[in-house]
Amino acid sequence: MSAEKDPAVEAAEAELARLQAEAEAAEAALRAAEAKARLAAARAAVAQAEAGEAADPETAPADPEPGVESAVAGDSAAAPAAASEPTGATVSARATSGPLDQDDVRAIAAAYAFEGETLDIGALVNGDPVPDAQIRIPLGMLNRHGLVAGATGTGKTRTLQGLAEQLAAKGVPVFAADIKGDLSGMATPGEPNDKLLARTQGIGQDWTPAAARVEYFALGGVGKGVPVRATVTGFGPLLLSKVLGLNHTQESSLALVFHYADKNGLPLVDLEDLRSVLTYLTSDEGRPELRELGGLSGATAGVILRELITFAEGGADVFFGEPEFDVSDFLRTAPDGRGVVSLLEVPGVARRPELFSTFLMYLLAELFEILPEVGDPDKPELVFFFDEAHLLFRDASKDFLSAITQTVRLIRSKGVGVFFVTQTPKDVHEDVLAQLGSRVQHQLRAFTPDDAKALRATVRTYPRSGYDLERVLQELGTGEAIVTVMSENGAPTPVAWTRVRAPQGLMDPTPEARIEAAIAASPLLPKYGERVDRESAYEMLTTRMNAAEEAQRRAEAEAELARQRAEVEKADRAAEKKAQQEYERLLKKTSGRARTRTSSRAEKSTLEKVLGSRTTQTLLNGVIRGMFGTGRR
Numbered sequence: 356m357s358a359e360k361d362p363a364v365e366a367a368e369a370e371l372a373r374l375q376a377e378a379e380a381a382e383a384a385l386r387a388a389e390a391k392a393r394l395a396a397a398r399a400a401v402a403q404a405e406a407g408e409a410a411d412p413e414t415a416p417a418d419p420e421p422g423v424e425s426a427v428a429g430d431s432a433a434a435p436a437a438a439s440e441p442t443g444a445t446v447s448a449r450a451t452s453g454p455l456d457q458d459d460v461r462a463i464a465a466a467y468a469f470e471g472e473t474l475d476i477g478a479l480v481n482g483d484p485v486p487d488a489q490i491r492i493p494l495g496m497l498n499r500h501g502l503v504a505g506a507t508g509t510g511k512t513r514t515l516q517g518l519a520e521q522l523a524a525k526g527v528p529v530f531a532a533d534i535k536g537d538l539s540g541m542a543t544p545g546e547p548n549d550k551l552l553a554r555t556q557g558i559g560q561d562w563t564p565a566a567a568r569v570e571y572f573a574l575g576g577v578g579k580g581v582p583v584r585a586t587v588t589g590f591g592p593l594l595l596s597k598v599l600g601l602n603h604t605q606e607s608s609l610a611l612v613f614h615y616a617d618k619n620g621l622p623l624v625d626l627e628d629l630r631s632v633l634t635y636l637t638s639d640e641g642r643p644e645l646r647e648l649g650g651l652s653g654a655t656a657g658v659i660l661r662e663l664i665t666f667a668e669g670g671a672d673v674f675f676g677e678p679e680f681d682v683s684d685f686l687r688t689a690p691d692g693r694g695v696v697s698l699l700e701v702p703g704v705a706r707r708p709e710l711f712s713t714f715l716m717y718l719l720a721e722l723f724e725i726l727p728e729v730g731d732p733d734k735p736e737l738v739f740f741f742d743e744a745h746l747l748f749r750d751a752s753k754d755f756l757s758a759i760t761q762t763v764r765l766i767r768s769k770g771v772g773v774f775f776v777t778q779t780p781k782d783v784h785e786d787v788l789a790q791l792g793s794r795v796q797h798q799l800r801a802f803t804p805d806d807a808k809a810l811r812a813t814v815r816t817y818p819r820s821g822y823d824l825e826r827v828l829q830e831l832g833t834g835e836a837i838v839t840v841m842s843e844n845g846a847p848t849p850v851a852w853t854r855v856r857a858p859q860g861l862m863d864p865t866p867e868a869r870i871e872a873a874i875a876a877s878p879l880l881p882k883y884g885e886r887v888d889r890e891s892a893y894e895m896l897t898t899r900m901n902a903a904e905e906a907q908r909r910a911e912a913e914a915e916l917a918r919q920r921a922e923v924e925k926a927d928r929a930a931e932k933k934a935q936q937e938y939e940r941l942l943k944k945t946s947g948r949a950r951t952r953t954s955s956r957a958e959k960s961t962l963e964k965v966l967g968s969r970t971t972q973t974l975l976n977g978v979i980r981g982m983f984g985t986g987r988r
């Protein structure tokens with residue numbers, strides 16, 4: 356028997372040995388990393404304790420004598436928070452230093468362990484963070500929509516940023532309005548600091564700085580970004596009624612005006628177009644057409660016209676016009692496969708809240724229009740963050756509300772996920788709220804009896820849990836939230852007190868110069884940068900009204916001319932008659948005297964005399980003046 360081995364076996368053994376060595380090295384590296392993370396977290400906690408920052412909500416260490424009451428109250432003492440247990444270990448005893456017992460914690464960890472791809476929200480907090488219990492949203496359930504709510508400064512924007520970054524990294528385009536300009540930081544890698552790293556390590560987040568591919572847009576081109584405009588026709592009467600604050604009757608009247616314009620081939624591109632149609636319908640020429648329309652009174656048309664003028668004079672005319680924005684430009688991915696994050700700057704939201712929220716609704720409705728049905732995809736086509744959502748629902752008419760509810764319900768099958776971002780869930784209409792699968796509820800405050808009532812109402816909308824939610828919701832730290840999501844089988848997950856991951860981008864705005872450079876280099880700028888003004892209702896109606904006016908002027912002038920001609924003829928006849936009489940008188944006088952000598956010359960000279968007389972001259976002058984129309988002046 357030969358001692359020589361088969362070369363194939365030899366190669367396989369060598370490969371096996373290599374893989375084993377590699378696996379061992381990887382394991383060692385992992386252990387080292389974990390140890391380092393624990394060390395860093397412990398160091399940070401000690402440093403914080405020494406600095407007397409023990410009560411800092413973001414990294415609050417646990418109470419050494421943990422009990423439900425004290426942990427919930429957050430009055431923890433400064434024990435070194437060896438917060439993170441080794442990953443993969445079974446849920447540790449330290450994980451039960453909060454309101455939940457070990458079984459609860461295990462159940463939560465299991466309920467959030469999904470099969471498919473997920474977005475990571477953060478780690479469960481039970482007194483301490485429990486890095487083994489990661490709280491996530493299944494990527495495929497994002498089209499079941501969501502809510503991010505919380506009082507100001509509690510972490511909504513950072514939660515939104517973190518979700519948006521992860522979505523983009525997984526190839527999902529994202530749209531968000533950047534109201535305070537603080538989301539632009541996504542375009543710049545974040546900056547680490549000890550506090551941040553202690554936080555991320557504590558929740559088992561392997562934090563590295565990263566930037567997303569961001570495209571900047573500006574509503575109406577006011578502000579920094581590629582201009583986003585809508586045509587009036589595209590916007591439609593319902594949304595326009597909302598921004599104009601019209602009542603129900605006026606709303607249906609406006610719909611008739613749109614119908615009229617459409618039927619008569621009058622394109623409504625900008626506000627000027629709509630204004631000219633209303634002006635026309637309330638003018639003498641247009642009144643018969645107004646009557647024919649039925650259901651639209653001149654008075655109502657007048658009111659709408661006034662509202663429209665005020666609206667346009669307030670500067671809103673820049674938001675309407677061409678080129679109209681094509682929302683498919685929000686569905687882009689970068690060449691490397693990452694989703695593009697579209698950030699819309701909205702100037703002066705506070706001054707024009709209804710315009711802002713209505714515009715977002717318009718964009719959503721447009722997306723609904725252009726996207727095909729996809730059912731329930733593995734990952735969404737787009738996730739749309741609807742910030743300051745309370746503005747959308749405020750003073751909304753019944754029709755408008757029903758339009759929102761329908762859009763939100765149906766857009767799911769087009770693969771679009773909508774996240775409403777607002778201060779309290781009561782800002783969102785209950786029909787819409789009922790459709791939101793994921794909820795990330797940051798701290799709520801209950802300063803007034805109204806707040807307290809809203810808080811209790813919010814609590815009632817959660818599934819039963821091991822938490823005293825009314826209390827916990829008021830005591831969550833900054834960047835912590837009460838979370839429940841829709842699991843892959845469509846059932847809500849158990850409520851989890853979560854410390855939210857930190858975004859990998861900058862938590863401050865991206866520097867202006869970089870934003871400007873990005874806009875200047877945008878491939879969309881040539882398409883939308885310049886406003887164009889094509890022939891539309893305004894120009895067409897102006898021409899029509901001018902033509903009508905011109906015709907009337909001409910008719911008047913012709914009538915005047917005819918009148919004057921008649922006057923001239925009358926005067927002519929009178930003059931002739933008078934001359935004849937004068938002639939005959941003279942003839943009589945002279946007859947018999949120089950009759951024979953009377954020549955044609957004598958006759959002529961008499962006629963000349965008559966024509967030269969003062970009365971005749973005055974009469975003739977009057978006729979000439981009349982013909983030039985200057986007579987009465």
Ligand SMILES: Nc1ncnc2c1ncn2[C@@H]1O[C@H](COP(=O)(O)OP(=O)(O)OP(=O)(O)O)[C@@H](O)[C@H]1O
Nearest residue numbers: 506507508509510511512513833834855856857858
């Ligand atoms: N997940 C997080 N990780 C790290 N820090 C966070 C996190 N969430 C919030 N913070 C800290 O809290 C601050 C306030 O958070 P954020 O701006 O998200 O609040 P907000 O709820 O959006 O407030 P506002 O209602 O005023 O817009 C952040 O600037 C950041 O320092």
Ligand SMILES: [Mg+2]
Nearest residue numbers: 511512513535
């Ligand atoms: Mg914010």
